[in-house]
Amino acid sequence: MKPAKFEYVLPSTVGAAVAALVASKGEGKVLAGGQSLLPLLNFRMARPAVLVDLNAISGLSYIEERSDRIAIGALTRHRELEQSPLIAAKLPVMAAAMRHVAHLAIRNRGTIGGSLSHADPAAELPMLSVFYDATISVQGPDGRRTIAAEEFFVDALTNCLEPEEIVVEIEFPILQHDGWAFEEVARRFGDFALASIAVSVRPGPAGLKEARVALMGVADTPLRLREAEQELIAMELDNRTPQRFSEIVVSKVSPNDDLHASGEYRKHLLAQLSKRALQTALAAKG
Amino acid sequence: MSSDQRAHLLDAMRPKYVGAPIKRTEDPRLLTGKGDYTADRKPDRPLHLAFLRSGQPHARIAGIDISAAQAAPGVVAVLAADDIADDFKPVIPFSRMPNYYATPIVPLACKKVRYVGEAVVAVIATxxxxxxxxxxxxxxxxEPLRPIARAEMAVADGAPLLHEEAGTNVLIAREFKKGNVAADLKAAAVRVSGRFEMTRKAPLAMEPRSCCAEYDKRRDAITLYTSSNIPGIVRDAISESLNLPGHRLRVVAPDVGGSFGSKGSLYPEELLICIAARKLRRSIKWTADRLEDVSSSSQAFAEVVDAEMGFDANGVATSLEADVIGDVGAFSIYPWTCGLEPVQVVSFLPGPYKIASYRGSVRGVATCKPPTGPYRGVGRPISTFVTERLMDLGARALGIDPLEIRRRNLVRAEEFPYRIASGIIWDKTGFVECLDAAAETAGYDALRKQQAEARKQGRLFGIGIASYAELTGIGSRISAAPGMPINTGSETAKITIDSTGSITAAFGVASHGQGLETTLAQIVSDDLGARFEDVRVVQGDSDEVPMSTGTYASRSAVLGGGAAKHASKLLQEKIKRVASHLLEANADDIEVHDGNAVVLGTDRAVSFKQIAKAVYSDMKTLPVEAREELSASYTYDPINGTTAAATHIAxxxxxxxxxxxKILKFVVAEDCGRIINPMIVDGQVHGGVAQGIGAALFxxxxxxxxxxxxxxxxxxxxxxxxxxxxxxxxxxxxxESAVAGGFRGMGEGGTIGAPAAIANAIADALSPLDIDVSILPMxxxxxxxxxxQAKLKAKGQADD
Known part of the structure; x- marks a missing residue:
C-alpha cells in the first residue's frame, strides 16, 4: 500500500501554491494535514501528479475575532479550535463539536481547510460551516473569491472548488443565540457520525424569534434545514414541541443504507437526537 | 536434621518466582519501540515483494501477461504459478478424518482464483x-465463474464447485452421537431451541503478517523470519515442500505483534518468499498492509448452529441436538485443516454440563472467502454462545434463575474426571467454584435487585452468565486438530549454563505477546534455583530445539512450562554433583537457590559462576569425569492435557x-490452575474479554x-x-491441575466466555420486549x- 509516484512541492506562499497547481494542469492535489489524503494516496484512489504541500506557508493558521465574526486560517489544526478560548466563548457549538472530531492524533494534524475541502458528509467542520453560515475564502489564479458554505458542498467528498483553487480562510458569523445544543452518535467516540444535529434558538415575545438547525451523516452533504427552522419558529412552544420538531426534522431527510447503519436506523437516531437537542436548547434559553 | 534446617529447606523449596507478579521482561523493549519485528530485519540489499491479489471471487485464469511488469523500473522478477511450478510440492493439510477433502496449498493461484485477496502474481523489485x-x-x-458467497449457496442444488476434484463443496462432514437424543427430547419437560450465528470475524493482530527470507549464498540456505506463532511447523512444511533440509532452513519468529490465531497456520506467502529467495539468490522482504492482512489472513467463526436442548422439570438438561454449518472459506489450512473451527464447535457444545444424550453434526462448506482458521478460543466462542443461550432459554421456560440452572447442570467437584456427551474428558477443575466466585464478586443478588428497580423505570437492564470449560495444554493422546498427523503433544526445553555462569533456556514455543520470556524464566529460576535476572529465555527459533510446533491452543505454559521444570531439575542434579566435589559434601546435602549451591545448614556455598568456571575453564579443580556439560534438555508430553474453566458475568x-x-459490570472467575504470574493472567483475561466484546458487539x-x-x-x-x-x-x-507444575492454559478463555455472557445479558435486558438474541455481533x-420488529409484533397482538 504505497502511493503512486508524484512530484512534491513545498511553496512558501499561497500564490506559489496556486501557481504550482496551475502548472500541474489539473493533476495537482493540495496537502494540508494529510489525514484523509494520505490514505487515499496509499490506496492509490487519489493519484495526483503533483502534491502541493501547504505546510511551509506562514500566516495560514490563526483564530481571530473581527467584529461580528470569527476568522479562521485554513491551516488551523482541529486541536487549536478545540482548545481555543475564543472559540469556546464565541462559537460554543463548534467548541462542543470539536471533541467529536476523530481522535487526538488526527486532531493534532488535521486542518479546517483540509476538512472542508475533503467534504465528508459525516464530518463535523463541514456541518458547522453550514450551521454558522460560514463564508469560505479561496484563492485561485484570478485572485480571491468567497463562497457561502451551503454552496461549497456539492456532493459526498465533492466541493465546488476549481482545480487551481485553495481554501485560505473561513469566516464564521458569531450567532446570537440563547440556547443551543450539539448531539452526535457514532459507533465509537471519534468515529464518523451515524447521525448528528446542531440546534440553536432565540426566544421572541411568543415562541421563537430565530432558530437554526443543521445535520450531518444523513445525506450526501451536511444539511441546513431552513424549512424546519421556519416551522419551528412558527410553532407554539409546549411540552410536545421537541417531539413535533423531531418529526419535522426526520421528514426532511431520506438517508441511504450503508455498512454502518440503515437509513431507517439513521432516521431513528436523528429523531432521538433532534428531540434531545431541542430540549437542551430550549432549557438553556431560560 | 534439626527443625531449623527443615524450615530452611522448606523455605528454599517454596516457589519464589512462580506466583509472583513480576513485570514482563519483554515490556521495556516492546513499549519503547525497541522490539525487533520481522519488518525490522535489515538483510544485505534486500528485495521487496508485492502481491497482485485477485479482485475476482471465483474465476478461471485464462492468461497472465507479465511482460510490461517485467520491464518496469526496479523490477527483478515477476512470478506467476507457471514460473514456480517446479520449485515446490503442494502442501497438503492431511487428516485421517472421514468425509474430508484436503485442498492443496500452493504459493500462487493456479488455473483459477477462489477468493478476493488470493495471491496471483508476485513482483519482486528493489x-x-x-x-x-x-x-x-x-x-x-x-473468465468469471459463479461466486459462492454464502454457505447455503454452496450446498444448494446445482451450485458451482469451488474445488472440482473434491466433487462437492462440503469439505468436511462429521457427526457425534451419544444416547438417544430423539427419545430424550421427546420425554423432556421443556424443549428450547434456536438458530444461532456468529458472523465472520478477523483476528486482526496489530502487526500484520510479515516475512523476511534471508538468503545465505555460501550455504544455499535460508533463514525465514516470519511473524508466526508456529515457526517449527512452518520450517518442517517448507522443508518438505521445497526439498530444503533443516540445516539449510531456519525459521525464526522474532518479536511478534499478536496473532490471535491469524499467524498460526502455514501461509502461501511463506512458501513463495522462500521459493523466490532461492531462485533469485537474494534476501526478500514482504509485509502485508492492513488491506492484505484483513483480506488474506485466516478468519474466524462464520457458523450457523441449529440447536435444541431438552430439560426435565427440575431444570436438568437431558439432551442436546445441534446441526452446524461452517462457512470455511476457499481452502483447508495447514496443518489444522478446515475442520478445526467447525468440528470443535460440535466437540465442545455440551460444555461443562452433564447432558446425557447428544447429537452434533457439522458440515464445513467451501465458499469464495479466505480460509477460516484458528482464532483465540477455536470453536468454543460459538459453542459456548449456543449452549449458554439454551441454558438461559431453559431457565426462563422453567422459571428457574439462570445461576441456579447452571448450578444444577455443571459437573461437580466429586464427579471428575467426567466424560461429556461429545467424548471430551474434563479433569478436576473448579466449575461450580468459578460459578459461585463470579456470582459473589458480581454481587449477583444485588444486581438482580438493581435490575428490578431499573425495570420499574422502564430501563432495559440485563444480566448474563456464561460458564465454559476448555481443553488446554493437550498432550500426544489428543490431536490439536481432528485427525491431524503431526505431533502437537510435546515441547522441548534446553537449559544451559555457559562458562560465565549465565543461563540460557531455549524453547520451541513462540510467544506472540503472552510474555513467555517472563513466565518461563520464572519457572526455570524456581526449579533450577537460579536468580531470575540470570535466566535468558530464547524461543520462537527452529534452530534451538530439534522439533517444536509453537504456541497455540493454550499450550505453552503447560508444555513449555512442564519441559522447563523437568529440564531444570535435570540440570540442578548436575549442579549438585559438581558442587559436591567443590564443597566436599554429599550431593544429597546440597540445595540450590538464588544461583548458589549451598551445603544444607552451613554457609559453605559455590555460585553458578564458580561452578561454571570449575567445569569449563579451570582444568585443576575437578576430575575429568566430573566435568559434565552444564546443560539439560527435556521433552515434556502431558499425554492428555488439562481443563481450564471460567464463569463470566456481564x-x-x-x-x-x-x-x-453499555457494559456496566464484567466479572470473570477463572480456574487456570497454579498461576505463574498473576499480572500476566489478568492481562490475558482483560485482553481476551476485550476481544470477546468485539465479537459480541462490534x-x-x-x-x-x-x-x-x-x-x-x-x-x-x-x-x-x-x-x-x-x-x-x-x-x-x-x-492445581495434575500436569507438571499444576498449571492450566489460559490464553483463550476471555474470548470464549465474553460473547456468550454479553449475549445473555442483552437478551435479559430485552426480555420485557420479548426479544431473543441469536446472532452476534449485536x-x-x-x-x-x-x-x-418487537414493536410491530406487539402492535399486531394488540390489534388482534
Whole structure:
C-alpha cells in the first residue's frame, strides 16, 4: 500500500501554491494535514501528479475575532479550535463539536481547510460551516473569491472548488443565540457520525424569534434545514414541541443504507437526537 | 536434621518466582519501540515483494501477461504459478478424518482464483513502491465463474464447485452421537431451541503478517523470519515442500505483534518468499498492509448452529441436538485443516454440563472467502454462545434463575474426571467454584435487585452468565486438530549454563505477546534455583530445539512450562554433583537457590559462576569425569492435557434511543490452575474479554453476495477501543491441575466466555420486549431492527 509516484512541492506562499497547481494542469492535489489524503494516496484512489504541500506557508493558521465574526486560517489544526478560548466563548457549538472530531492524533494534524475541502458528509467542520453560515475564502489564479458554505458542498467528498483553487480562510458569523445544543452518535467516540444535529434558538415575545438547525451523516452533504427552522419558529412552544420538531426534522431527510447503519436506523437516531437537542436548547434559553 | 534446617529447606523449596507478579521482561523493549519485528530485519540489499491479489471471487485464469511488469523500473522478477511450478510440492493439510477433502496449498493461484485477496502474481523489485507500480502493469485475463458467497449457496442444488476434484463443496462432514437424543427430547419437560450465528470475524493482530527470507549464498540456505506463532511447523512444511533440509532452513519468529490465531497456520506467502529467495539468490522482504492482512489472513467463526436442548422439570438438561454449518472459506489450512473451527464447535457444545444424550453434526462448506482458521478460543466462542443461550432459554421456560440452572447442570467437584456427551474428558477443575466466585464478586443478588428497580423505570437492564470449560495444554493422546498427523503433544526445553555462569533456556514455543520470556524464566529460576535476572529465555527459533510446533491452543505454559521444570531439575542434579566435589559434601546435602549451591545448614556455598568456571575453564579443580556439560534438555508430553474453566458475568443496559449496549459490570472467575504470574493472567483475561466484546458487539467481516469484502479497512471493520472496554473484576480459583507444575492454559478463555455472557445479558435486558438474541455481533443496527420488529409484533397482538 504505497502511493503512486508524484512530484512534491513545498511553496512558501499561497500564490506559489496556486501557481504550482496551475502548472500541474489539473493533476495537482493540495496537502494540508494529510489525514484523509494520505490514505487515499496509499490506496492509490487519489493519484495526483503533483502534491502541493501547504505546510511551509506562514500566516495560514490563526483564530481571530473581527467584529461580528470569527476568522479562521485554513491551516488551523482541529486541536487549536478545540482548545481555543475564543472559540469556546464565541462559537460554543463548534467548541462542543470539536471533541467529536476523530481522535487526538488526527486532531493534532488535521486542518479546517483540509476538512472542508475533503467534504465528508459525516464530518463535523463541514456541518458547522453550514450551521454558522460560514463564508469560505479561496484563492485561485484570478485572485480571491468567497463562497457561502451551503454552496461549497456539492456532493459526498465533492466541493465546488476549481482545480487551481485553495481554501485560505473561513469566516464564521458569531450567532446570537440563547440556547443551543450539539448531539452526535457514532459507533465509537471519534468515529464518523451515524447521525448528528446542531440546534440553536432565540426566544421572541411568543415562541421563537430565530432558530437554526443543521445535520450531518444523513445525506450526501451536511444539511441546513431552513424549512424546519421556519416551522419551528412558527410553532407554539409546549411540552410536545421537541417531539413535533423531531418529526419535522426526520421528514426532511431520506438517508441511504450503508455498512454502518440503515437509513431507517439513521432516521431513528436523528429523531432521538433532534428531540434531545431541542430540549437542551430550549432549557438553556431560560 | 534439626527443625531449623527443615524450615530452611522448606523455605528454599517454596516457589519464589512462580506466583509472583513480576513485570514482563519483554515490556521495556516492546513499549519503547525497541522490539525487533520481522519488518525490522535489515538483510544485505534486500528485495521487496508485492502481491497482485485477485479482485475476482471465483474465476478461471485464462492468461497472465507479465511482460510490461517485467520491464518496469526496479523490477527483478515477476512470478506467476507457471514460473514456480517446479520449485515446490503442494502442501497438503492431511487428516485421517472421514468425509474430508484436503485442498492443496500452493504459493500462487493456479488455473483459477477462489477468493478476493488470493495471491496471483508476485513482483519482486528493489523497493516496495516500484513493486506496487509494476503490479498495475500486469494483465490477468479472468473468465468469471459463479461466486459462492454464502454457505447455503454452496450446498444448494446445482451450485458451482469451488474445488472440482473434491466433487462437492462440503469439505468436511462429521457427526457425534451419544444416547438417544430423539427419545430424550421427546420425554423432556421443556424443549428450547434456536438458530444461532456468529458472523465472520478477523483476528486482526496489530502487526500484520510479515516475512523476511534471508538468503545465505555460501550455504544455499535460508533463514525465514516470519511473524508466526508456529515457526517449527512452518520450517518442517517448507522443508518438505521445497526439498530444503533443516540445516539449510531456519525459521525464526522474532518479536511478534499478536496473532490471535491469524499467524498460526502455514501461509502461501511463506512458501513463495522462500521459493523466490532461492531462485533469485537474494534476501526478500514482504509485509502485508492492513488491506492484505484483513483480506488474506485466516478468519474466524462464520457458523450457523441449529440447536435444541431438552430439560426435565427440575431444570436438568437431558439432551442436546445441534446441526452446524461452517462457512470455511476457499481452502483447508495447514496443518489444522478446515475442520478445526467447525468440528470443535460440535466437540465442545455440551460444555461443562452433564447432558446425557447428544447429537452434533457439522458440515464445513467451501465458499469464495479466505480460509477460516484458528482464532483465540477455536470453536468454543460459538459453542459456548449456543449452549449458554439454551441454558438461559431453559431457565426462563422453567422459571428457574439462570445461576441456579447452571448450578444444577455443571459437573461437580466429586464427579471428575467426567466424560461429556461429545467424548471430551474434563479433569478436576473448579466449575461450580468459578460459578459461585463470579456470582459473589458480581454481587449477583444485588444486581438482580438493581435490575428490578431499573425495570420499574422502564430501563432495559440485563444480566448474563456464561460458564465454559476448555481443553488446554493437550498432550500426544489428543490431536490439536481432528485427525491431524503431526505431533502437537510435546515441547522441548534446553537449559544451559555457559562458562560465565549465565543461563540460557531455549524453547520451541513462540510467544506472540503472552510474555513467555517472563513466565518461563520464572519457572526455570524456581526449579533450577537460579536468580531470575540470570535466566535468558530464547524461543520462537527452529534452530534451538530439534522439533517444536509453537504456541497455540493454550499450550505453552503447560508444555513449555512442564519441559522447563523437568529440564531444570535435570540440570540442578548436575549442579549438585559438581558442587559436591567443590564443597566436599554429599550431593544429597546440597540445595540450590538464588544461583548458589549451598551445603544444607552451613554457609559453605559455590555460585553458578564458580561452578561454571570449575567445569569449563579451570582444568585443576575437578576430575575429568566430573566435568559434565552444564546443560539439560527435556521433552515434556502431558499425554492428555488439562481443563481450564471460567464463569463470566456481564451486566448491561441497552439504550433504546441509540440502541447501543453499555457494559456496566464484567466479572470473570477463572480456574487456570497454579498461576505463574498473576499480572500476566489478568492481562490475558482483560485482553481476551476485550476481544470477546468485539465479537459480541462490534466486529464483522461483511461480504456481499458476489464475494466482495465490504469491511476491509479499520474505518469499516469496527473493533472495540479503550472507551468500549469496561473495567473488569477478575477472580482466580486456583485449583492445581495434575500436569507438571499444576498449571492450566489460559490464553483463550476471555474470548470464549465474553460473547456468550454479553449475549445473555442483552437478551435479559430485552426480555420485557420479548426479544431473543441469536446472532452476534449485536450491533446497534441489529438491536434497532429487533426492537422495531418487537414493536410491530406487539402492535399486531394488540390489534388482534
Amino acid at each position: 523497493s516496495r513502491y516500484l513493486a506496487e507500480d509494476a503490479l498495475e502493469l500486469i494483465e490477468v485475463d479472468y 451486566a448491561v443496559e441497552v439504550d433504546p434511543a441509540t440502541c447501543f449496549v 466486529e464483522e467481516l461483511i461480504y456481499d453476495d458476489d464475494g466482495q469484502l465490504l469491511s476491509a479497512s479499520l474505518v469499516d471493520y469496527v473493533i472495540p477501543s479503550a472507551p468500549e472496554v469496561p473495567l473488569m473484576d477478575v477472580v482466580h480459583v486456583e485449583s 450491533t446497534p443496527e441489529r438491536i434497532f431492527r429487533l426492537i422495531e
